[in-house]
Amino acid sequence: MKALIIGFGSIGSLHAEVLRGMGLDVLVVSRRDIDFPFRTTDIVEGLDWNPDYVVIATLTADHQDNLRVLAEYGYSGLVLVEKPLFRDMPEAVPTFPFDLFVGYNLRFHPVIEAFKERWGSEMFLSCHAYCGQILESWRKGRPSKSVYSASRAGGGGVLRDLSHELDLLIHLFGPVRQFKALGGRVSGQTIDSDDVYGFLIQMEKCPLVTLQINYLDRVSRRELLLNSASQSLKLDVVQKTVEFDGESISFMCERADTYRKMHKELLEGERRGLCSFEEALKVQELISIADRQQIYECTQPDLVTKSSEREE
Numbered sequence: 658m659k660a661l662i663i664g665f666g667s668i669g670s671l672h673a674e675v676l677r678g679m680g681l682d683v684l685v686v687s688r689r690d691i692d693f694p695f696r697t698t699d700i701v702e703g704l705d706w707n708p709d710y711v712v713i714a715t716l717t718a719d720h721q722d723n724l725r726v727l728a729e730y731g732y733s734g735l736v737l738v739e740k741p742l743f744r745d746m747p748e749a750v751p752t753f754p755f756d757l758f759v760g761y762n763l764r765f766h767p768v769i770e771a772f773k774e775r776w777g778s779e780m781f782l783s784c785h786a787y788c789g790q791i792l793e794s795w796r797k798g799r800p801s802k803s804v805y806s807a808s809r810a811g812g813g814g815v816l817r818d819l820s821h822e823l824d825l826l827i828h829l830f831g832p833v834r835q836f837k838a839l840g841g842r843v844s845g846q847t848i849d850s851d852d853v854y855g856f857l858i859q860m861e862k863c864p865l866v867t868l869q870i871n872y873l874d875r876v877s878r879r880e881l882l883l884n885s886a887s888q889s890l891k892l893d894v895v896q897k898t899v900e901f902d903g904e905s906i907s908f909m910c911e912r913a914d915t916y917r918k919m920h921k922e923l924l925e926g927e928r929r930g931l932c933s934f935e936e937a938l939k940v941q942e943l944i945s946i947a948d949r950q951q952i953y954e955c956t957q958p959d960l961v962t963k964s965s966e967r968e969e
């Protein structure tokens with residue numbers, strides 16, 4: 658089986674490593690002179706290689722154009738596009754002549770899988786979800802403002818980078834009933850992209866969900882605190898633990914493992930845990946709603962100024 662990977666940043670290179678390890682032939686599309694034996698600089702030339710599987714791992718702002726090229730070429734195989742699906746919600750939902758899925762790989766983390774298996778059918782009373790990691794630690798040896806996340810133009814910003822959390826909440830608790838968001842740029846970590854967002858959400862299987870995502874936390878955290886009528890739980894994705902009723906269960910998981918599971922499920926045709934195109938559009942809609950909120954911009958400790966509402 659042949660896989661074409663479009664884009665070769667940190668995520669694209671990880672996809673290449675995982676897929677080669679699974680026994681696939683891999684060709685990379687990149688304009689840069691990269692350390693990979695099989696490369697082309699042109700998407701169409703890559704498609705002429707007749708891949709069975711295409712992974713789009715370019716800047717978020719380029720996803721829609723990449724998908725358009727695949728559709729115009731007449732590609733009809735399998736496609737996985739990195740999250741989020743688009744930078745902005747399109748005015749009209751596009752249709753594609755191929756099966757399209759979105760790379761929300763944290764669905765395949767053992768902590769999340771264990772929760773779904775054991776408590777997935779339960780109603781919960783409240784949930785607090787939190788994900789924070791200071792942006793300067795994302796790419797070791799590079800200033801935070803030099804990475805794409807620091808700029809809104811390329812699709813950066815915490816609202817899009819950490820949209821995993823919005824997808825996970827929908828994956829765990831079903832459709833959103835009500836949704837409020839507030840956030841923006843409150844530090845000097847970025848050039849102009851948002852670095853913190855907070856959400857208040859009512860969901861089908863949990864009436865009160867709060868969520869914060871940020872580029873600010875100097876201790877990397879990704880966790881959910883949950884209360885049902887009978888027990889309280891803590892899901893810690895970073896520490897790979899589930900705590901409940903005084904017990905703690907630990908899991909083994911390397912970064913590549915969730916990607917390997919995701920690719921395996923897609924390629925083997927089971928696909929129950931994958932994020933579909935339709936599900937990713939629901940996340941995209943929430944991003945769009947949050948992005949339209951009036952925000953506060955605070956780059957000095959003693960100065961808070963209210964920005965104008967973002968243009969749609």
